[in-house]
Amino acid sequence: MPMSGEFKEKILAPLMSISTGKDLKFVGKSILRKEGIDKVTGRARYVDDVKTPGALYGKTLRSSIACGRIKKISFAPNIPWDQFTIVDARDVPYNRVLQIESDQPVLCDGVVLHREEPILLIAHEDPGLVETAIRSITVEYEREPGIFNIGEGRILKQYDIEEGDWKKEFAAAEVVFEGEYKTGAQEHVYIETNGFIACWEDECLTVHGSMQCPYYVHKALKYAFKLQDDQINVVQMTTGGGFGGKEDFPSVLAIHAALLAKKSGRTVRLIYDRAEDMASSTKRHPSISKVRTACTKDGILRAIDFSFHIDGGAYITLSPVVLSRGIVHAFGPYKWPAAKLHAQCFFTNSPPYGAFRGFGAPQSLFAIEAHMTALANHLGMDPAELRRRNFIHRGDTMPTGQVVDEDPNMEALLDRALELSDYKTKRARWKRGGGKGISLSTFMHGTGFTGSGEVYLASRVGIATTKDGGAEVRVSSTEIGQGTETVFPQIAAEALGIDISKVSFRRPETKVVPNSGPTVASRTCSVVGKLVERAAGKLKQRLAGADIRQHYAQHGEAYEEVEYVPRPGLVWDDDKYKGSAYGAYSWCVNVAEVTVDPVTAMPRVDTLTATVDVGTIINPVLAHGQMEGGIAQGIGWATCENVVLKEGLMENHHLTNYVIPTSADAARIVVEFMPSPYSEGAFGSKGVGELPMDGPGPAIVSALNDAMEAKFTHLPLLPEEMLK
Amino acid sequence: MKTNVAELQVCSPRSIDEALQQRRDIPGLTPIAGGTEVLVWLNDAKFAGKTYQSLHGLAKDWRYVRANKDGTLGIGALATYSDVRFHPVVKERYPLLVESARVTGALQIQNRGTPVGNIANGSPAADTVPSLLVYDAKLKLKSLRGERLVDLKDFFTGYRRNVMTSDELITEIVLPPPLFMPAQQHYRKVGTREAQAISKVVFAGARSAAGVRLAWGSLAPTTIRALKTEAALQNGADANAAWEILQREIAPIDDIRSTAEYRRKVARNILFEFLNKLANTL
Incomplete structure (x- = not known):
């Protein structure tokens, strides 16, 4: 597509000139998104854009109760049911969705454990008739009382971590301070809803869909249909955002589409509208944290007793890992001589909660950060000063037992954030309760899977030469808006020493690309990127300086594949839940400035300042995009994104009444990167995807407390609660 | 979309007379101007009727904002929020209307939705209706039986209920000359x-x-x-x-x-x- 000179000059040129890599050609440069033009011109094909002549349109019949048994299903006589394909639990070869465990049925088999639980699938050529038909099916239930509160139901998972003699520290402490902190659910609102198209040919299944993790879908299909690996091909279409919402949930949808396709012998489209997507898909886990800390009168922390409880919903899905990531971030970037960390996830009769940017850490970090500010107020100390006195340093031990072997540099990040935001002046000038407030949060986020997760994943990355003298990166890591399709070619081009325009990114499909693991956990750029760097290095070695075009003409495609190698010295004990939780951490300081309208108590986040160490920046514009998007999502979680739950169901499952920030609501966002490179990350990079979600919540709620002279300890914090 | 659109009927009158005849003869007809509210209903299969009357073909008759010689202002049934918002006379004389049209929905809605539709829809949360109430707006209601003028303040009788009869259409909002200083x-x-x-x-x-x-x-x-x-x-x-x-x-x-x-x-x-x-x- 031709670009106007003005666009090139005024928009692109300044972006391209932002650079961090000094001796590098492509890493550190704001290379234009490879798939960007296709997206903005409408040429990119999302799953709903795929033309499938003669296909059937699928629809899901869902439960209208939260807990009970199905007594009877009746089909109204006004519909030509004989023209429909109808699938129920009996049609599923193995009626279980494989995630971490496999407790969740693909379709209800008599028992209902949450609202909107799938019961039946129907399909027909006429999408309009499908809508009428789905409303012509009546289900009679025998209701049973459900459980909707954290702590009332069975325990889904529990972790306990202890370090040092915390009992003694509390007994001897000069100051003991405690508080309870709550966070609400959150809906992802990816711009594209979930959808899959499935078809079978000669006992082989192909699904096209919107997803983060093609191999998770592959694994779940294989399990439910009892197939062999090579009988399934999972193809990722252009995907309109995920934020974790397309990590576990698409597996369910893919099985559903494949069931309808199998029974009908036709291609089946199963694409959700927004209301169905919001009502039935996963959300961020709601949490309740109890935090008790012991410190000296001068604010030197001595011990923490953190109790972290989350709502898992009706099935296990990814909750054990969310709980784990939550608890191993709960202590924040501080030094604690002793700690007691206790985490529990409970079953309820809510639709299962799932992955959402941050994966439990935003919840626990909200608690510790809101607590730190409350503690500072209790001690009569500046919240920035209390934090400064307690930051963790190289050589210190975290409550998980991990010895910090990098320089967190929290003091430098803090100083710069305070300077950029003019924190001291504003804090002195703005009277408590005067309608304006400024506060902060300081935090970290681990890069990649927790503990031994990366070792179990054993991710693989491939790279191949191409006919035109370039290279193609083959990974199952997906482009979901964050920039994978651009960043990986940057890394590969740099390592191969060829031009970026010569490196392409193979669209992930499981028949073609190796399993580089899921696109989650802030791992793609840093962890998988490192494998791209290694694979490209290996290919370069093999080519030994040969011209790629000639090499291809002579020998055909040259392909190299590498596998994840555990970092030496990184040890994690799954039983004791101790050791090095992450190979590296990203570090960050947020300062939030807010104004509250005295007439309406509507909060406004005026400025959100973030100083950030995510290691080497591969692509500055994309990294800024991750920070700004995550911060906006954090602002929404803190101030307006209120999931109204009724019997565990999101009652406001429409964009008209689930309110996310518009550009008019998002703050002025100031981001400054202060990189300290990580040797095991691609060209020194660390995780950036989740970190920005962690800090805005506590900084904003604390700033609002200052503005309103209040002591709120939860989010979202709505005007309805603040208006006196 | 949760509605089976194949089950819906849409009439598209080409003249005012034809529109009024349809209003008289077809029961349960929901008139559509911009359709921005109806689309939300259809999407969710809620409240929506089965029979619609698209007034789009009457734009040449009813899409206008007109400053009359007697100092009144007429806003036709198909004038959009944008038509109203950017009209020089409205900007000069009826600032509350400009402000309320400006904060209604998004630009896309403002380019399509209409203040008359906002009134007919009867939402208690309508953004432009309070402004029109302040300016003592009157509504022209037309049917084959004739035309009548109703005070906007007497138009609503209950939640999404009003004094219109099933054969009538709102054809115009009439605003009297403004009485108020902008600062007040x-x-x-x-x-x-x-x-x-x-x-x-x-x-x-x-x-x-x-x-x-x-x-x-x-x-x-x-x-x-x-x-x-x-x-x-x-x-x-x-x-x-x-x-x-x-x-x-x-x-x-x-x-x-x-x-x-x-x-x-x-x-x-x-x-x-x-x-x-x-x-x-x-």
Whole structure:
């Protein structure tokens, strides 16, 4: 597509000139998104854009109760049911969705454990008739009382971590301070809803869909249909955002589409509208944290007793890992001589909660950060000063037992954030309760899977030469808006020493690309990127300086594949839940400035300042995009994104009444990167995807407390609660 | 879309007469101007009827904003929010209308939706209706039987109910010449966010020698004029006394967007804010 000179000059040129890599050609440069033009011109094909002549349109019949048994299903006589394909639990070869465990049925088999639980699938050529038909099916239930509160139901998972003699520290402490902190659910609102198209040919299944993790879908299909690996091909279409919402949930949808396709012998489209997507898909886990800390009168922390409880919903899905990531971030970037960390996830009769940017850490970090500010107020100390006195340093031990072997540099990040935001002046000038407030949060986020997760994943990355003298990166890591399709070619081009325009990114499909693991956990750029760097290095070695075009003409495609190698010295004990939780951490300081309208108590986040160490920046514009998007999502979680739950169901499952920030609501966002490179990350990079979600919540709620002279300890914090 | 659109019927009249004949002859016909509200219903298969009348073909007759020689302003049934918002005479004389059209939905909605449709739809949260109430708007209702003029303040009879008969269409909003100085007019939309929001509370108010006007949305089953509070203020009531009376004129509820208590407090604060503004412009 031709670009106007003005666009090139005024928009692109300044972006391209932002650079961090000094001796590098492509890493550190704001290379234009490879798939960007296709997206903005409408040429990119999302799953709903795929033309499938003669296909059937699928629809899901869902439960209208939260807990009970199905007594009877009746089909109204006004519909030509004989023209429909109808699938129920009996049609599923193995009626279980494989995630971490496999407790969740693909379709209800008599028992209902949450609202909107799938019961039946129907399909027909006429999408309009499908809508009428789905409303012509009546289900009679025998209701049973459900459980909707954290702590009332069975325990889904529990972790306990202890370090040092915390009992003694509390007994001897000069100051003991405690508080309870709550966070609400959150809906992802990816711009594209979930959808899959499935078809079978000669006992082989192909699904096209919107997803983060093609191999998770592959694994779940294989399990439910009892197939062999090579009988399934999972193809990722252009995907309109995920934020974790397309990590576990698409597996369910893919099985559903494949069931309808199998029974009908036709291609089946199963694409959700927004209301169905919001009502039935996963959300961020709601949490309740109890935090008790012991410190000296001068604010030197001595011990923490953190109790972290989350709502898992009706099935296990990814909750054990969310709980784990939550608890191993709960202590924040501080030094604690002793700690007691206790985490529990409970079953309820809510639709299962799932992955959402941050994966439990935003919840626990909200608690510790809101607590730190409350503690500072209790001690009569500046919240920035209390934090400064307690930051963790190289050589210190975290409550998980991990010895910090990098320089967190929290003091430098803090100083710069305070300077950029003019924190001291504003804090002195703005009277408590005067309608304006400024506060902060300081935090970290681990890069990649927790503990031994990366070792179990054993991710693989491939790279191949191409006919035109370039290279193609083959990974199952997906482009979901964050920039994978651009960043990986940057890394590969740099390592191969060829031009970026010569490196392409193979669209992930499981028949073609190796399993580089899921696109989650802030791992793609840093962890998988490192494998791209290694694979490209290996290919370069093999080519030994040969011209790629000639090499291809002579020998055909040259392909190299590498596998994840555990970092030496990184040890994690799954039983004791101790050791090095992450190979590296990203570090960050947020300062939030807010104004509250005295007439309406509507909060406004005026400025959100973030100083950030995510290691080497591969692509500055994309990294800024991750920070700004995550911060906006954090602002929404803190101030307006209120999931109204009724019997565990999101009652406001429409964009008209689930309110996310518009550009008019998002703050002025100031981001400054202060990189300290990580040797095991691609060209020194660390995780950036989740970190920005962690800090805005506590900084904003604390700033609002200052503005309103209040002591709120939860989010979202709505005007309805603040208006006196 | 949850609605089976194949089950819907749409009439597309080419003339005013044809439109009015259809209104008379086809029961349960829902007229559509911009269709921005109906689309939301259809998407969710809620409230929606099965038979629609698209007035799109009548744009040449009804899409206008017209300043008349007698000083009145006519807004045709198919004039969009954008038509109204950017009209020079509206900008000069009816600032509350400009402001309320500006905060209605997004630009896409403003380019398609119409103030007349906003009235006919009857949402108590309608953003432009309070402004029109302040300006003493009248509605022209037309049927094959003839035409009548109804005061907007008498138009609504209950939640999404009005005085229109099934054979009538609203053809025009008529605004009398403006009575108010710009400095003595006030508009406040309290949405769920800064833009593209549905109102939790919406207010338009003004004062002139002819009297005080207070109009509210989202505080009762319909948008309302607070006539008793207006009268009390006219008779010299202070802010607290006015609030005592206003409290009995409103009936806010708890719903998915907000609470009755919040709406009540905000109504009080906005009333005080407005009266303060008036006091400061004396």
